[in-house]
Amino acid sequence: MNHVTGLLVGVLVFLTGAAGGIKPDSGYCIGNQCFMVFRGPCSFQSAQNECKDQGGHLMTVRSSVSHDILFILLGNFTGKFWIGLHRLSGCPDDAAALKGFQWVTDDAESDFSNWLPAFDSSCSSHRCVSVSKEDDFKWIQDPCVELAAGPFLCPCDHQQTSVEL
Numbered sequence: 001m002n003h004v005t006g007l008l009v010g011v012l013v014f015l016t017g018a019a020g021g022i023k024p025d026s027g028y029c030i031g032n033q034c035f036m037v038f039r040g041p042c043s044f045q046s047a048q049n050e051c052k053d054q055g056g057h058l059m060t061v062r063s064s065v066s067h068d069i070l071f072i073l074l075g076n077f078t079g080k081f082w083i084g085l086h087r088l089s090g091c092p093d094d095a096a097a098l099k100g101f102q103w104v105t106d107d108a109e110s111d112f113s114n115w116l117p118a119f120d121s122s123c124s125s126h127r128c129v130s131v132s133k134e135d136d137f138k139w140i141q142d143p144c145v146e147l148a149a150g151p152f153l154c155p156c157d158h159q160q161t162s163v164e165l
Helices: 003-016 044-053 064-074
Strands: 026-030 033-038 080-087 127-132 140-143 152-156
Touching: 026 064, 033 044, 033 064, 044 080, 044 152, 064 152, 080 140, 080 152
Parallel strands: none
Antiparallel strands: 026 033, 033 152, 080 127, 127 140
């Protein structure tokens, strides 16, 4: 087990044991990364606006480490929740790693992708990406106006958090 995985397992034990799980509108730090946790249900835009109100954005999942953090902090919740990846218009590009989607930080740079194999290539309205425990945290595109029932994460400044791990 590598150092990061060991740290993440320790965080999981802490969250499910001593802390009793993630609490609404709370914050956690793992190493030098801090996250605010908010509970749904909400649309993609509502979640992104909540993050913006906190001076940030929806969590971007650009690496396997980010994916592990997402799993640890939200792994006890059921239902879909948003990550910071969307496609404003046009059709998906199946050949591209992000399939024509972009991060809420206005770029498409990523060393990581985690699409559900059954990718919907429809060219319909604004599409946003959700994940769920039930789908093993694979990326799924949904209409952005759909309400995701689960919580969402916003990276934040260390001073905004309430619990340091």
